[in-house]
Amino acid sequence: MEVIVALIRMVFPDRDAVDALRDMLKRAHSQGAQLAVLPELPLNVWSPASKFRQDDEAEPPAGRRHRAMSEAAQEAGIGLIGGAIIRDPKTGRCHNTALAFERSGELIGSYRKLHLPEEEGFWETSHYDPGDEPPSVIHGLPLPIGIQICSDVNRPEGSHLLGALGAEVIVCPRATEAATFERWKTVLTANAITSCTHVISVPRPRPEFGVPLGGPSFAVALTAKS
Numbered sequence: 371m372e373v374i375v376a377l378i379r380m381v382f383p384d385r386d387a388v389d390a391l392r393d394m395l396k397r398a399h400s401q402g403a404q405l406a407v408l409p410e411l412p413l414n415v416w417s418p419a420s421k422f423r424q425d426d427e428a429e430p431p432a433g434r435r436h437r438a439m440s441e442a443a444q445e446a447g448i449g450l451i452g453g454a455i456i457r458d459p460k461t462g463r464c465h466n467t468a469l470a471f472e473r474s475g476e477l478i479g480s481y482r483k484l485h486l487p488e489e490e491g492f493w494e495t496s497h498y499d500p501g502d503e504p505p506s507v508i509h510g511l512p513l514p515i516g517i518q519i520c521s522d523v524n525r526p527e528g529s530h531l532l533g534a535l536g537a538e539v540i541v542c543p544r545a546t547e548a549a550t551f552e553r554w555k556t557v558l559t560a561n562a563i564t565s566c567t568h569v570i571s572v573p574r575p576r577p578e579f580g581v582p583l584g585g586p587s588f589a590v591a592l593t594a595k596s
Contacts, residue, residue: 374403376398377589379574379575380409381574415427418491418494436454436469443471446473450470464499470511481506482502483519486500505517507537545573547584569589570588
């Protein structure tokens, strides 16, 4: 089965940037894409550049960033992998959460980032808590997918689990330094080979708050499983 995926290496952190997201998804769909993948936390600024939390960085379930992505996917008629920092109403804890929308805008799956760095430019545990559930396969998009967020892929057990559960593609939104791309390329390629899945990764596109983010998107396509 052939599936066309748009790798959108852009972020939309301003409230008035929602129109830009919608226009980009419409453009991707007009070029034949059935699924669009955004970087890590695409509607947030890169707040982990600092140890200090910002008032507006987290939102409740189905908050404004969730709604913006849902509405954009629905209007463009395309599946979408995005994400936001979601506050769990039961525990009060915040999680870096990938969100999967099908082309009607319905949320069909989510995943909380498990492995959080706490280092210069990536003070992530100061902003959200690690996830508490293993990854699972999401159905309802053109292919069964699994999600790993950025540093999760450096612990290949999650990718191996997703491959064993039947994921055909693993999507990895990320926020990484441009200079480290060759290392990420090696890891992503190894995960594709050892989990027998396609792997797609989209980074935040440019430096933010002094953190040298960037680098290209990357996809590994396997022609056969073995």
